[in-house]
Amino acid sequence: MPDSVRFLHTADLHLGIPVQGFSGASKALEKRLMEASFEAFKSICDAALAYDVDFVLIAGDLYHQEARSVRAARCLQEGLRRLDAAGIRVIAVYGNHDPLGSGRELLDMPANFHACSADEVECVEIEQEGVTVARVLGISYKSRRESRPLYSMLNPPDDAAANIALLHTALDPKERNYVPCSVQDLLNQEKIHYWALGHVHQPRIVRCGCPTIAYPGTPQGRHPGESGVGGCLLVELSPGKAAEIQFVPISPYVWAEIEVPIDESSDDEPVVNLSDLEQLLKRKAEELLQEGVRLPDMPAARKDWQPEGYLVRWVLTGRGPVHELLSGAEEEREELLYGLRELQGWQPFLWTESIQVRTGPSLPEWDEMLDSWPLARQLQQIAERCLSDPKMRKQLDSVLGQIWETDYDPEHPNETKLAATPEVVAAIVEQARELAYEKLLEGVEMP
Structure with missing residues (x-):
């Protein structure tokens, strides 16, 4: 039997x-x-x-x-x-x-x-x-x-x-x-x-x-x-x-959300205009088609598998001169979409669902500003205290929201919340520090 x-x-x-x-x-x-x-x-x-x-x-x-x-x-x-x-x-x-x-x-x-x-x-x-x-x-x-x-x-x-x-x-x-x-x-x-x-x-x-x-x-x-x-x-x-x-x-068709920093160089050249950005996106698209996406973290019955196509949402991040070209410019985004959608004839094909813009303007180098601008040093101290000072860390946990598990225990994870690991919290603080830095610079004469 x-x-x-x-x-x-x-x-x-x-x-x-x-x-x-x-x-x-x-x-x-x-x-x-x-x-x-x-x-x-x-x-x-x-x-x-x-x-x-x-x-x-x-x-x-x-x-x-x-x-x-x-x-x-x-x-x-x-x-x-x-x-x-x-x-x-x-x-x-x-x-x-x-x-x-x-x-x-x-x-x-x-x-x-x-x-x-x-x-x-x-x-x-x-x-x-x-x-x-x-x-x-x-x-x-x-x-x-x-x-x-x-x-x-x-x-x-x-x-x-x-x-x-x-x-x-x-x-x-x-x-x-x-x-x-x-x-x-x-x-x-x-x-x-x-x-x-x-x-x-x-x-x-x-x-x-x-x-x-x-x-x-x-x-x-x-x-x-x-x-x-x-x-x-x-x-x-x-x-x-x-x-x-x-x-x-x-999956016949695999969704992928791909983050592309606009301050990432394309062929050792900075991204300064829409042509540079289009070349960077096409290079990322070719990498996806060549390398594919990872399968779930478990034994796979087939390792030679590939889908019929990829459905991609591009998320532009980072800071650079093309931010000004992308901000509120639907025509420029449509032009980028048109260029990327030429890839729908490839095998596997790649279809661009949308291009999401989450970029910011170029900022002066942070390390240089720390040496010359007192507000930058004060901002850095606040960011560091958010992670090291128990009282400030408790205040931070209280404003993160109920979606986060701030008392994260890797041995007993809360399956209903996002894990606020030390690495995740540090990344959130760094993003907040960068946003505050940008706002402080608005309308300020640079030292």
């Missing part, structure tokens, strides 16, 4: 929703981006067949809205048929974007597809050679807001088989709309070997060991906030053992 099962864990397909940011694209590219979610699901089915998995799990948000479209349902149906022909079962729960309260499938799905009820937990047994080798326990959302403690209902009868809990949750006890719970709540559930989660759009292994807790992320990012390579997880699981997980890259 086999002592392990192999499956794909995916979630947040959002079938039918287009990728954003293609205003001005060619008709051919626009069509590809409109159908990106369909293409991603086809690639997931390709992966399931290529890796000869026993079954596929979908942890919620198959669709993007309760009003399921016929095209999205047809895409799901066609993919399921391919898997059915290979004897691969698919078990799913519905999430906050496709709850079962009022929506039903618009098309009949193949017999290999099992969608868990929203009224009670369902247990799907996976058999091999007449023996149950795995169980998948799941329950769907009834409505867009699900406050029931669904995790506490997932109780397998024993641990003789590999028990998998399929759940759509934010994994946040304070988030009342998306199955409020904590990591400890999941760990308190006995006899579960793997928590197959959905809802969070970035791939993440929350906990290794037994039980393993993991999010596969969305297979296709929809906007610049969902940057990086999307995919699914290839999992090998045995009862009582830590899951072996590999990331399978899927």
